Ligand code: ANZ
């Protein structure tokens with residue numbers, strides 16, 4: 001008898017799978033392909049439990065689908081551009097490339113130790129020129145289509161990291177990485193015009209049943225479509241000037257507008273304030289607002305303050321003059337940056353009006369009809385919106401409008417470790433793209449990375465100075481790099497054609513494998529990454545790359561791994577290192593634990609006793625397999641319909657369904673555990689099986705083989721070893737290549753029967769068991785029945801002296817007092 005020894009079997013099978021290229025995917029599936037994708041990691045140096053969980057879930061599905069006979073695409077790569085590499089360079093003087101490459105080596109080793117079934121020949125890394133040149137190529141295609149453009153915009157600026165931050169990278173007014181308070185800065189930036197796809201990005205969400213509802217909702221809110229109207233208000237004191245355009249979703253309340261408010265950055269403010277008495281106060285207010293970080297500016301809880309301009313706007317519906325204010329709660333980034341204030345019906349406006357003594361005029365009654373609204377009075381407000389918009393339109397001072405919260409994607413970063421933007425600034429020709437033949441624009445090495453100042457690429461004369469591709473005069477390269485979200489927006493296409501040096505990938509491979517059948521990753525990526533990935537897929541489709549509009553058919557957002565109730569993190573010091581777990585328990589047990597401890601979408605609480613329990617389970621299963629395998633290798637196929645067979649097929653059916661239909665991997669493991677218990681009862685490892693009937697041996701063989709197959713996706717090394725002990729290997733090939741069997745429907749549908757249970761001749765109760773259940777199983781049912789158990793068992797010890805068992809009918813138990 002051999003002990004369960006993951007330390008020897010795990011490397012052995014990893015080597016064999018590797019040698020046999022067991023997980024290599026064809027370039028094109030023959031029509032039954034399955035693309036199983038997990039979010040690729042940033043190569044920080046160590047895999048963490050979140051990775052282990054994410055990748056274990058994907059691995060179960062990939063291995064299962066392969067055994068189901070599908071061709072599985074299951075790749076892995078590295079999202080290897082980004083800040084930490086640059087910070088390591090600053091702190092330790094390492095080149096970001098060196099640091100990144102060595103981290104990749106370490107992490108690849110760790111992932112391989114987990115036994116994940118990846119096609120490593122498709123590995124990609126976004127920091128390598130053969131990858132990022134296609135970012136550049138795509139950028140130029142987008143530029144040609146007006147989808148990449150330059151614009152001046154106020155951005156969140158972290159003075160410490162010297163970089164622009166996305167709104168979501170600003171946490172409570174501070175940089176998400178270093179915690180430094182964020183300031184506002186105006187910069188010329190490259191943008192991707194994602195807004196052009198806003199309608200499609202929104203409409204598709206209604207046709208994506210394979211995505212979790214909560215993610216769909218988050219995406220809808222992020223896109224934030226609002227139907228409303230623009231209305232133009234003339235400036236009373238400047239009748240010749242352009243009117244001020246507001247955006248409102250409630251034009252039906254316009255008779256209740258008692259002020260107009262502008263965002264502090266609104267372009268009309270300057271001319272409005274000329275020769276105004278309130279100018280000095282207004283300018284002080286604007287200056288103070290400018291210093292407020294976006295995060296705080298956007299907070300709904302923020303006190304609403306403002307300053308009057310001394311000017312007035314004319315309500316085009318009433319002819320009434322209302323004061324024009326500048327208010328901190330009006331955002332330049334939304335609508336037109338100007339609003340009509342209706343304190344009677346808008347809470348924010350009410351708060352503002354209350355503070356500054358502005359009147360409130362109700363114009364909608366309790367039934368939701370317009371009142372005191374001139375010729376529009378008495379209309380249900382929904383209807384009033386349509387009629388009043390039309391009226392504004394007919395009279396030339398307004399029109400219907402749809403606004404989106406979704407902003408164009410600012411992608412310029414003043415950073416070194418990213419994709420150089422392939423654009424050249426020429427004094428004569430303006431902005432000129434680098435010709436395709438000159439791609440990639442390589443990151444220069446003669447750069448001093450200090451973390452201070454603007455873009456590090458500015459410090460490399462050999463990089464920054466170039467000649468204009470159009471007129472050949474001296475010109476300057478763009479010295480910004482791309483947001484790393486660009487890298488991860490299309491990497492899943494590159495896996496399909498990773499060495500292509502003519503195109504990002506061939507359209508036919510995209511058509512052959514897409515959409516992704518299952519994409520697994522953290523909920524933290526539910527908005528940005530997935531929105532950008534969808535956007536890229538649409539853009540690439542329109543460029544003619546053969547991509548579908550929607551790249552992901554089914555999405556699973558796995559929960560977090562917690563310890564002590566909070567997410568594992570270095571700063572909290574509650575990190576459990578996967579390598580230590582592999583060292584101590586092996587990869588299979590580590591996998592079993594992260595898969596068993598919680599359903600995939602839920603958070604998972606780390607527990608040492610939990611993993612210990614799975615270790616015991618693995619040893620128990622191993623003991624069974626190890627003890628019986630030699631004696632049953634040659635057993636025939638079973639033909640009966642006894643209890644063991646029924647349990648075997650039931651387990652198979654449950655595990656199949658749990659993986660395939662529901663992704664309830666934890667309950668699949670419990671089903672396997674129950675099967676192990678049932679086999680223990682049927683054939684305890686310490687009792688030789690050789691003396692049992694041929695049918696019993698056949699049933700046991702079937703049970704152990706099924707157990708092994710079911711374990712395959714979860715604990716693949718142990719299962720592969722068991723498979724070889726059960727006569728796999730030489731004769732039948734590897735378990736990973738074996739077909740996942742179908743449960744025998746006939747055995748599943750055996751009916752339940754009621755057994756009368758007597759204790760010392762008196763009827764004491766009834767238990768339900770499957771037809772044909774053996775006495776041991778009936779006893780098990782008795783043990784589960786609290787009332788009966790108390791009469792038959794004394795605690796754990798049995799008082800049974802004798803039993804009389806009539807199958808499918810009766811069990812009489814004679815107990816000692
Ligand atoms: C008058 C009004 C009356 C409004 C009322 C609402 C309720 P959503 O649904 O999010 O699109 N608004 C417009 N532009 C704004 C900006 N740049 N900054 C802050 N607020 C802005 O919200 C649209 C409403 O938000 C608009 O409709 C406008 O206020 C305000 F009873 O106009 B409303």
Ligand code: ZN
Nearest residue numbers: 426429468471
């Ligand atoms: Zn030029």
